Amino acid sequence: MSRASDSADPQRCEGRIVTVxxxxxxxxxxxxxxxxxxxxxxxxxxxxxxxxxxxxxxxxxxxxxxxxxxxxxxxxxxxxxxxxxxxxxxxxxxxxxxxxxxxxxxxxxxxxxxxxxxxxxxxxxxxxxxxxxxxxxxxxxxxxxxxxxxxxxxxxxxxxxxxxxxxxxxxxxxxxxxxxxxxxxxxxxxxxxxxxxxxxxxxxxxxxxxxxxxxxxxxxxxVPLEHHPHSARRFGAVVAPAAPWVFAAGTTGFAVVPAVIPGLGDGRLAYATLAVAITLGLGVLIQPLARRLDTVLSARSLLTGTTTAFVGLATLLAAILLHNPALGLVASGIFGCANGLLMVGGLLEIQRMAAPHELGQLTGYFYTLAYVGFLTPTIVALLAQWITTSWIIAGMMVLCLGSMFAITFNSRKFLPHHLVEVDSE
Incomplete structure (x- = not known):
């Protein structure tokens, strides 16, 4: 009987032979x-x-x-x-x-x-x-x-x-x-x-x-990062503006929404539990779609995720103004989708642009910027001492628009040329 299935499989990868x-x-x-x-x-x-x-x-x-x-x-x-x-x-x-x-x-x-x-x-x-x-x-x-x-x-x-x-x-x-x-x-x-x-x-x-x-x-x-200007420039142009919204969207969905929706009374704890489940659940379920949205020709995946975060903020603002808890949960769902889209989109961009010797470094930079978004509930609570919640959310919408503009403007810049050629074929 042949034992070929048990044997090692030598394959070539980037000019070297690796036994698999x-x-x-x-x-x-x-x-x-x-x-x-x-x-x-x-x-x-x-x-x-x-x-x-x-x-x-x-x-x-x-x-x-x-x-x-x-x-x-x-x-x-x-x-x-x-x-x-x-x-x-x-x-x-x-x-x-x-x-x-x-x-x-x-x-x-x-x-x-x-x-x-x-x-x-x-x-x-x-x-x-x-x-x-x-x-x-x-x-x-x-x-x-x-x-x-x-x-x-x-x-x-x-x-x-x-x-x-x-x-x-x-x-x-x-x-x-x-x-x-x-x-x-x-x-x-x-x-x-x-x-x-x-x-x-x-x-x-x-x-x-x-x-x-x-x-x-x-x-x-x-070979320091400065010797690879395309990866450094594209990171700064499209990944950095999107990264903070990864967790800003998530924390807004499960922490800010239950805190700012008026009229919940004794039901606020149950409402917060539901908001967590919706936000994190959709953040996981949306991720297969994020992969399909991605393309090497532009920053479409990150732009879609940031746009989704903006829609979530607009929905949350409407929920606050209308005193509508159900609409707040819709906003939580949208924020969860934004979180999943941006997480996958950001990692796809990094893994495409990074050389092997800088992949870990750029991944660390991405997550560091993403964790800035965890400060969102704290910042909202701090500002709420002097500014009404609706104006805070409106200000977040302006910031999100700025990120969307930066990503759109730079979407097709500093692309990895060899991947663009393969995709075009």
């Missing part, structure tokens, strides 16, 4: 699962905020500070983790991110001893998330193309990474909230479940192939 074993042609999936579980571990804390306030007596300022220290760990990890993975490889950084996410959950189990374990855990969770989003996102892209995956369509890596990242951000609060409300030991069980799920993943990810081979790793030391 049949079992590794779906290697992208465990790498993408690492994004989901790290995101899960980071976001489940959000659903436990009420528990910490009620059971441990933590003040609002204390809880808000725990959210803030997460960002303190996240941003440097995004900026440095991607660049470091370009220079040293993706796998060991992804493994470290999973392990650090587990350590963060171990620390947060110590909430009965006070706030220090929670602060330490949140800081570690921020670092783990930043490293995973920068390194593992690039890894999924590389494992979704030849020679590791010869059947995927162009752009599959961005869609897969975005989908699993969004799924993790959604599953974390949902599962954590269910366990905190209906299961025993709410201060322990959500974190313990996450750790249990991560243990087998560590062993699986450790067996995946490294996509940045030794001969390539030296490139990142010698």
């Amino acid at each position: 074993h049949p079992g590794r042609k779906r290697a992208w999936f465990p790498a993408a699962l690492s994004l989901m579980l790290v995101g899960w571990g980071a976001n489940q804390f959000v659903s436990l905020l009420v528990f910490y306030r009620q059971e441990h007596g933590f003040s609002e300022l204390m809880v808000t500070s725990m959210l803030g220290i997460y960002v303190v760990g996240l941003v440097p990890a995004l900026l440095l983790g991607g660049r470091y993975s370009d220079r040293t490889g993706r796998k060991h950084i992804t493994l470290f991110a999973i392990g650090l996410s587990m350590a963060a959950n171990v620390a947060m189990m110590g909430s009965v001893f006070g706030t220090f374990p929670l602060f330490a855990g949140r800081f570690m969770a921020g670092i783990a998330t930043g490293l995973a989003m920068a390194a593992a996102t690039s890894w999924v892209k590389e494992l979704s193309q030849a020679p590791w995956d010869t059947t995927s369509a162009a752009g599959s890596g961005a869609r897969r990474a975005s989908l699993l990242t969004s799924a993790g951000f959604w599953l974390g609060p949902v599962v954590g909230g269910l366990l905190a409300n209906y299961a025993p030991a709410p201060a322990i069980l959500p974190f313990a479940l996450h750790i249990i799920l991560c243990v087998p993943l560590l062993f699986i990810v450790a067996k995946l192939p490294e996509t940045r081979i030794a001969s390539e790793l030296g490139d990142a030391h010698h």
